[in-house]
């Protein structure tokens with residue numbers, strides 16, 4: 277039943293570019309898909325370890341810049357007269373490097389902040405994002421600063437025997453994002469259901485008890501941060517090669533807030549939550565564009581979020597799942613009650 | 625009980641909280657496979673001693689060694705990895721998970737497979753999962769919670785939650801088990817069952833250090849008893865010796881000794 281639903285949803289998503297010809301809508305779906313991947317990565321931390329990364333966009337932005345710079349090449353001065361020179365590599369190498377570099381950054385941020393957790397982690401992540409933004413803004417020789425990195429090449433897939441397939445069109449990019457999103461989803465699902473996922477859950481529910489049965493807090497949380505940051509880096513890379521221009525605004529706090537809203541509304545700690553929340557808040561601007569100025573839309577987002585949480589306090593997916601389960605067990609209870617009823621009457 | 629090798633040595637351990645001396649100069653040993661009880665009135669320092677032994681507290685002085693390893697400076701999960709596992713005085717479960725999932729979390733030490741193997745669903749990782757599920761079911765059966773296996777642990781009765789706590793500790797495959805007031809909140813028949821459980825744990829070769837207020841239970845189950853008062857050991861010996869020790873009767877058991 278569950279597998280059937282999954283296959284149906286994936287098939288429906290895969291069919292979209294075949295019938296949807298509106299480039300504006302397709303574009304909205306692609307950028308939404310990229311942010312859904314970011315939201316899934318945030319959910320791995322927020323939903324499964326309980327740690328709120330309010331600088332999560334930093335890993336996304338680092339992925340975007342690493343991937344762009346790898347594929348564009350650069351020549352930047354270092355103190356002491358040295359120069360940092362790199363000639364351009366294929367974008368696919370940028371994608372891989374984006375994952376590795378973002379993951380390493382996740383490691384250091386995790387190591388730094390998980391010794392003292394909670395509010396401290398929130399502050400470290402916010403500061404980290406701000407520092408990275410300032411670097412991107414001021415190291416002009418490397419990043420072009422506010423002038424932005426432009427002409428970022430599209431990702432090209434090597435097809436053995438056929439040469440390369442350059443993913444330039446929206447049609448191509450839609451499928452690229454869909455495939456990466458599916459891989460990220462499966463990866464997170466497998467993680468969460470593994471013994472590693474149980475360690476994360478144990479720590480979130482009762483840390484004292486978890487360590488007493490041998491669960492290593494620092495290792496578990498740091499690993500979660502690395503994987504989360506790496507996935508965010510992958511999303512950032514997709515973003516850079518799709519939009520083909522990035523500037524330091526990618527690190528804006530509002531982008532982290534968007535991902536947090538996607539996770540909370542869809543339901544943190546559920547696998548499908550960030551997908552549902554991401555689709556709603558990613559596509560909301562499309563629906564609101566004819567009726568509202570972009571600045572006013574934020575008010576609408578706030579309103580929609582509050583409305584969702586008012587009706588479904590734990591987020592859309594977990595709350596609906598709970599209601600569904602309750603109705604089912606309610607039906608089961610009724611059935612058994614009916615059975616015992618007749619059972620009680622029989623002897624009479 | 626003579627030629628028994630020593631499992632744990634507590635050597636001149638002291639714990640101070642600011643000006644309060646919770647434990648002063650505590651020294652005793654626990655032999656391999658022994659059931660030793662640590663008793664004493666409320667506030668005597670029993671839980672504090674457990675916290676020192678399991679790495680939740682660093683002693684102000686002295687040290688604890690377990691099977692030759694000095695525990696000072698080790699983190700709780702590292703001590704757990706030595707096979708030294710504890711339960712908690714206050715009920716402690718993973719409340720939002722089912723009893724079955726609680727035990728799967730408790731089986732962490734047995735379930736370590738390479739993360740990549742788990743992600744890729746390789747045969748080794750799958751076989752490990754099957755073993756864990758099998759083991760979780762066995763443990764549930766063993767503590768008699770089969771009917772509650774798929775209820776969330778937080779929804780169980782107090783006594784049942786204590787059983788989950790013990791099952792969780794056993795899931796971690798202890799070579800020595802520290803039980804902090806395991807039968808408090810249990811009724812007479814539950815307590816009786818629990819004594820059987822402790823004996824069968826010991827029969828598996830697991831050393832047990834027990835903190836308990838239920839004197840009849842302590843007297844029947846212990847090989848040896850250590851009596852603590854105001855952070856100080858005031859007596860040590862077999863149940864018979866303790867029962868007749870004037871200092872113990874005076875300081876702790878009072879007229880309760882007559883019942884025991």
Ligand SMILES: Nc1ncnc2c1ncn2[C@@H]1O[C@H](COP(=O)(O)OP(=O)(O)O)[C@@H](O)[C@H]1O
Nearest residue numbers: 641644646664665666667668669670671672673
């Ligand atoms: N974390 C702590 N901070 C300050 N005092 C504590 C702390 N833990 C225990 N104590 C004190 O140490 C003494 C011993 O407590 P405890 O070990 O819990 O006793 P027991 O388990 O024997 O009832 C008590 O006076 C208690 O108030």
Ligand SMILES: [Mg+2]
Nearest residue numbers: 670671672713
């Ligand atoms: Mg106590």
